[in-house]
Amino acid sequence: MKxxxxxxxxxxxxxxxxxxSLQAADEIETLRSVGIKAAGTIQARxxxxxxxxxxxxxxxxxxxxxxxxxxxxSNWLRSTxxxxxxxxxxxxxxxxQAELLVFVRDTSQSPAARRLAYEWLRKESxxxxxxxxxxxxxxxxxxxxxxxxxxxxxxxxxxxxxKAIEIYQSALAGAVHEDQVKVIAExxxxxxxxxxxxxxxxxxxxxxxxxxxxxRELVGFSIAYPPEKKIEIAAEYxxxxxxxxxxxxxxxxxxGVVDIGKQIENYKGxxxxxxxxxxxxxxxxxxxxxGTPNAWKLWVNGELVFQREEYHRSTxxxxxxxxxxMQKGDNVLLLKVCQNEQEQSWAQDYKFQLRVCDATxxxxxxxxxxxxxSQTKSGx
Numbered sequence: 001m002k003x004x005x006x007x008x009x010x011x012x013x014x015x016x017x018x019x020x021s022l023q024a025a026d027e028i029e030t031l032r033s034v035g036i037k038a039a040g041t042i043q044a045r046x047x048x049x050x051x052x053x054x055x056x057x058x059x060x061x062x063x064x065x066x067x068x069x070x071x072x073x074s075n076w077l078r079s080t081x082x083x084x085x086x087x088x089x090x091x092x093x094x095x096x097q098a099e100l101l102v103f104v105r106d107t108s109q110s111p112a113a114r115r116l117a118y119e120w121l122r123k124e125s126x127x128x129x130x131x132x133x134x135x136x137x138x139x140x141x142x143x144x145x146x147x148x149x150x151x152x153x154x155x156x157x158x159x160x161x162x163k164a165i166e167i168y169q170s171a172l173a174g175a176v177h178e179d180q181v182k183v184i185a186e187x188x189x190x191x192x193x194x195x196x197x198x199x200x201x202x203x204x205x206x207x208x209x210x211x212x213x214x215x216r217e218l219v220g221f222s223i224a225y226p227p228e229k230k231i232e233i234a235a236e237y238x239x240x241x242x243x244x245x246x247x248x249x250x251x252x253x254x255x256g257v258v259d260i261g262k263q264i265e266n267y268k269g270x271x272x273x274x275x276x277x278x279x280x281x282x283x284x285x286x287x288x289x290x291g292t293p294n295a296w297k298l299w300v301n302g303e304l305v306f307q308r309e310e311y312h313r314s315t316x317x318x319x320x321x322x323x324x325x326m327q328k329g330d331n332v333l334l335l336k337v338c339q340n341e342q343e344q345s346w347a348q349d350y351k352f353q354l355r356v357c358d359a360t361x362x363x364x365x366x367x368x369x370x371x372x373x374s375q376t377k378s379g380x
Contacts, residue, residue, distance in 0.1 A: 142360050218309075
């Protein structure tokens with residue numbers, strides 16, 4: 001069994017004889033091909049050794065390999081990049097800063113890879129944050145946006161009057177994280193500036209709901225009640241407690257929470273359906289981000305796009321992220337929300353929140369929506 005180390009050495013030497021670009025491409029593809037249950041792990045280790053031996057010339061090619069890679073492959077690529085970068089710094093050779101800066105600024109690349117390059121560049125350049133972050137308020141990378149928003153919030157806190165308001169509004173334009181939006185909204189509202197957090201995040205506040213249908217002993221999750229087969233707003237059906245029909249429900253909650261338990265009733269061992277229509281001005285890829293402590297299923301235009309049969313795991317904004325393609329025109333969303341029969345205090349929540357956004361977390365608003373998220377009460 002001594003052939004494995006010999007094979008690895010021969011692989012390294014053979015690869016080193018290839019043209020650098022071809023060598024890197026082959027080994028990176030090997031890392032990108034790693035599968036579950038250790039599939040391709042031996043080859044990946046050998047490829048990693050080859051790339052590390054190739055030194056700094058392989059840093060950018062490895063970073064480019066992140067785009068479109070799986071989580072597992074990204075871990076291998078990250079490990080390889082860090083090994084090369086660490087080797088460069090320890091040897092005193094340093095990192096190829098110009099090439100890496102070009103990569104960091106390339107918004108078409110993987111946000112995770114760009115961030116990785118940035119963090120390593122900061123080890124050599126203390127002023128890199130000042131150089132790059134101010135221009136990243138609307139960056140495709142949520143992490144870079146967070147840094148840019150944080151800088152503006154700091155500046156706003158140090159400013160006074162109209163200048164502070166102006167800076168907070170600029171920060172809000174790029175904010176995609178709940179905690180930062182809360183800080184900004186609180187400051188703006190204290191200055192008598194109206195802030196529409198629902199619209200900022202793209203929450204859908206207006207629904208029609210029907211139910212309850214039976215979910216005692218958790219039987220309802222797998223039962224296709226009539227709304228799953230066809231949505232007929234004028235129809236009535238036999239429900240858990242008698243005849244049920246579609247009823248409108250709206251929420252004024254900043255974060256779009258539709259509270260079935262409080263706004264309607266906390267029917268134990270039941271399920272409800274909620275539907276709404278999202279009009280898109282074009283066919284486009286979006287993310288539907290859902291928060292709920294209940295079991296649920298979600299359909300878009302009649303197609304089941306995700307489901308999770310789990311109860312009272314707790315809930316938070318953007319708990320689930322479901323990538324979908326919206327068609328041009330009307331898109332019908334149907335959500336099934338299931339409540340179990342537990343009586344503990346922590347098992348009483350019966351609610352959901354759902355928003356439409358892009359991959360950064362920026363709201364995708366329905367067609368025809370005016371994008372005015374904050375304004376002074378006087379209308380200025």
